[in-house]
Amino acid sequence: xxxxxxxxxxxxxxxxxxxxxxxxxxxxxxxxxxxxxxxxxxxxxxxxxxxxxxxxxxxxxxxxxxxxxxxxxxxxxxxxxxxxxxxxxxxxxxxxxxxxxxxxxxxxxxxxxxxxxxxxxxxxxxxxxxxxxxxxxxxxxxxxxxxxxxxxxxxxxxxxxxxxxxxxxxxxxxxxxxxxxxxxxxxxxxxxxxxxxxxxxxxxxxxxxxxxxxxxxxxxxxxxxxxxxxxxxxxxxxxxxxxxxxxxxxxxxxxxxxxxxxxxxxxxxxxx
Amino acid sequence: xxxxxxxxxxxxxxxxxxxxxxxxxxxxxxxxxxxxxxxxxxxxxxxxxxxxxxxxxxxxxxxxxxxxxxxxxxxxxxxxxxxxxxxxxxxxxxxxxxxxxxxxxxxxxxxxxxxxxxxxxxxxxxxxxxxxxxxxxxxxxxxxxxxxxxxxxxxxxxxxxxxxxxxxxxxxxxxxxxxxxxxxxxxxxxxxxxxxxxxxxxxxxxxxxxxxxxxxxxxxxxxxxxxxxxxxxxxxxxxxxxxxxxxxxxxxxxxxxxxxxxxxxxxxxxxx
Numbered sequence: 001x002x003x004x005x006x007x008x009x010x011x012x013x014x015x016x017x018x019x020x021x022x023x024x025x026x027x028x029x030x031x032x033x034x035x036x037x038x039x040x041x042x043x044x045x046x047x048x049x050x051x052x053x054x055x056x057x058x059x060x061x062x063x064x065x066x067x068x069x070x071x072x073x074x075x076x077x078x079x080x081x082x083x084x085x086x087x088x089x090x091x092x093x094x095x096x097x098x099x100x101x102x103x104x105x106x107x108x109x110x111x112x113x114x115x116x117x118x119x120x121x122x123x124x125x126x127x128x129x130x131x132x133x134x135x136x137x138x139x140x141x142x143x144x145x146x147x148x149x150x151x152x153x154x155x156x157x158x159x160x161x162x163x164x165x166x167x168x169x170x171x172x173x174x175x176x177x178x179x180x181x182x183x184x185x186x187x188x189x190x191x192x193x194x195x196x197x198x199x200x201x202x203x204x205x206x207x208x209x210x211x212x213x214x215x216x217x218x219x220x221x222x223x224x225x226x227x228x229x230x231x232x233x234x235x236x237x238x239x240x241x242x243x244x245x246x247x248x249x250x251x252x253x254x255x256x257x258x259x260x261x262x263x264x265x266x267x268x269x270x271x272x
Numbered sequence: 273x274x275x276x277x278x279x280x281x282x283x284x285x286x287x288x289x290x291x292x293x294x295x296x297x298x299x300x301x302x303x304x305x306x307x308x309x310x311x312x313x314x315x316x317x318x319x320x321x322x323x324x325x326x327x328x329x330x331x332x333x334x335x336x337x338x339x340x341x342x343x344x345x346x347x348x349x350x351x352x353x354x355x356x357x358x359x360x361x362x363x364x365x366x367x368x369x370x371x372x373x374x375x376x377x378x379x380x381x382x383x384x385x386x387x388x389x390x391x392x393x394x395x396x397x398x399x400x401x402x403x404x405x406x407x408x409x410x411x412x413x414x415x416x417x418x419x420x421x422x423x424x425x426x427x428x429x430x431x432x433x434x435x436x437x438x439x440x441x442x443x444x445x446x447x448x449x450x451x452x453x454x455x456x457x458x459x460x461x462x463x464x465x466x467x468x469x470x471x472x473x474x475x476x477x478x479x480x481x482x483x484x485x486x487x488x489x490x491x492x493x494x495x496x497x498x499x500x501x502x503x504x505x506x507x508x509x510x511x512x513x514x515x516x517x518x519x520x521x522x523x524x525x526x527x528x529x530x531x532x533x534x535x536x537x538x539x540x541x542x543x544x
Contacts, residue, residue, distance in 0.1 A: 046333065
């Protein structure tokens, strides 16, 4: 890495827990390759402390922006002054730009990143049936991008029926033609199975779905970064599924994260 | 530098302006040499924003501590929960440790660092007459350390007579035998001349004292980091004085900064 000086622009990632994040490594490698005098550092912030920390970061004049991850993606929305692009409809933010006057502008790149990773694997998305475990910030973003990309139907599974319904309502407002239903733990009968919960990050976590419903021919995606092969992906491997790990969604958006924080336009997956 | 990961411990330096600081370079080089997984980054924070930023940093769980520099060294004192060592008597703090429970413990290492740099140059301190321009946080720390090291007399010059008197009162409480007087802009007749103001940092700054009073045989010290040779030092060089630049005070305390933030005991200049 380049030496950090008093002129180095600051970026950070807010998360709780923090150890598993891989964004600083990938963003710093990109900044380094481009010769940009900026650095991204991890900040471990608990949910109750997020509002105060965001206010302080707003006032940190050499801060360019931040990446927001679990569990802050939805709670950070009302702490932004402005929301760009899909983030408002999605109701979640994973990247925030600090304007020179201190205004905080939020965006959501998880959906584009997830979709770009699927495209890189050559997975057909248009018309596909998708099983989505989770209804948090990342699940919202992924659902909206899949809907935009023309999937055929979506099943959402989550412990909280209220959160399933909230996500389904948001989706149906924007994509009224997309069939959305609440699912059980069984992912059988879907082309693409996605874990968008944080289950699998901690050792001993239960599986986010019933692995007995997985079979060859399915693509199984997990947004967990660490471990790289979660228990879900290990089960999917044993059953002959195609695997898509958490690094794919991150790799699919790292350049966009840097562009967003730097105030440049980001591209959409599927665009030229 | 080592790659920054989610497990990297965070340190920062708070300053306004920020570009001139050299502490991140020196601290990161030390951390790197020791194989410590930690990084120091600059944070540009205006005086009015310091209280909120300190509260937020208190809640940043992977933050180990921070270095405090101009203009925050005195105003940060009431924002700490505890003050260690000389910092309370000095009334200024330049390093803060964040305990695991979020408590902020302040310390002051400028005086020790300044004195250690003088010792490294072989400058006799005991019995010396010292002219000190400035009455801010760094000036307080330097004055206390010089008094502790047994200088013969101290002259303080500052635009604000009230600040001279405040520093003189603090010093006399602790070192009643030391003659302390308020000085003019003329540093003639002193063995050691110290600029502890921020004058010289910005192009076009006036000199902190009347350079016509400088002469060969004097040691002229400047705490400004950038430029390395300030206008004052250039004048002192032209007059044949011995020079002591801002890097000396920093080099004299970098290891102590890391030790303080890491919760280890620091040594005093002049101790074994």
